[in-house]
Amino acid sequence: MLPTASRRVNRRCFRGGGGDHPWSPNTGWWVAVKAVFQGLIMAGGKGTRLSHGLEKPLTEIAGRAMIQYPLSALGDSKLVSDVHVAVSRFTSKTEEYVRKMGVKVIRTPGAGYVEDVKSAAGNVGLCSMIVLGADLPLIDGEAVDEVLNHYSKACKHALTVVSPLKDVLKIGLRPSCLIKHRGGTYVPCGVNVLDTGCMDEPFIEQEVMVTRDLRMMVNVNTRSDLAVAERLLLSRGSTQGRLTGGQREVGG
Structure with a gap:
């Protein structure tokens, strides 16, 4: 989650991969009608909580390297034009792996999530970009497009997706990062x-x-998270990828 504040910036910032978007006199914003987004997968972290001698993005889950899932999701999206993977000195094997696949690679300092996102974004240039962790094994193209459509309608500079803590705990995950939003406790x-x-x-x-959609809610950081994710992946046909109650969206 990037540092933000609740004051509107008085400059034109909203751009898409396909060029400038129409000006909306009602909102004072540039509005994306059919925006084409860049996709970025963050795969440069140390992944120490999943320590087992293998880089986290290459950890196998249900027969595939974990990074394959967000790569497939961005590739299947109808709104993402290009895909980039951000790596660092901590993930040299991941860099080698994705380069062999022909995926665009960006080297970052490995200094932390926010710093590495800024570094990668500077390499991509001016655009609207969706950023995924490499540890989202249930994500798919449809979920990516739901997020991007929400972002376009919100007409804000940034969007972050969170899930209610109680729902994350319900499926057996134990998150280490929590945020407060409108009086509730949520997990990025x-x-x-x-x-x-x-x-x-x-x-x-x-x-x-805010979502209860398993496709975005399942984020793998520990070995127990890995077991939960694999169980859900193997049974997703019966769970249909969601908890009861479906998806709920709340504006910032």
Whole structure:
């Protein structure tokens, strides 16, 4: 989740991969009608909580390297034009793996999530970008497009996806990062959208999308998380990828 504040920035920041978007006189924002987004997968972290001698993005789950799932999701999205993977000195094997697949690779300092996102965004250039963790094994193209459509309608500079803590605990995950939002406790899902042209602004208005969708809620950080994710992946035909109650979205 990128640092934000709730004050509107008075500059045109919203751009898409396909060029400028129409100006909306009602909102004072550039509005994306059929925006084409860049996709970025963050795969440069140390992954120490999943320590087993293998880089976290290459950890096998249900017969595939974990990074394959977000790669497939971005590839299947109807709104993402290009896919990039951010690596660091901590994930040299992951870099080698994705380069062999022909995926665009960006080297980052490995200094932390926010710092590495900024570094990667600087390499991609001005665009609207969805950022996924490499540890989202249930994510798919449909879920990606749901997030991007929400972002476009919100007309804010950034969006972060979170899930209610009680629902995350219900499926057996034990998150280490929690945030407060409108009086509730939530878990960041590792799914963010941002306008790279606004990353250096002192104030950025951010939309918060709350979801109970397993495709975004399952984020693997520990070995127990890995077991939960594999169980859900293997049974997703019967669970249909969601908890009862479906998806709920809340504005920031």
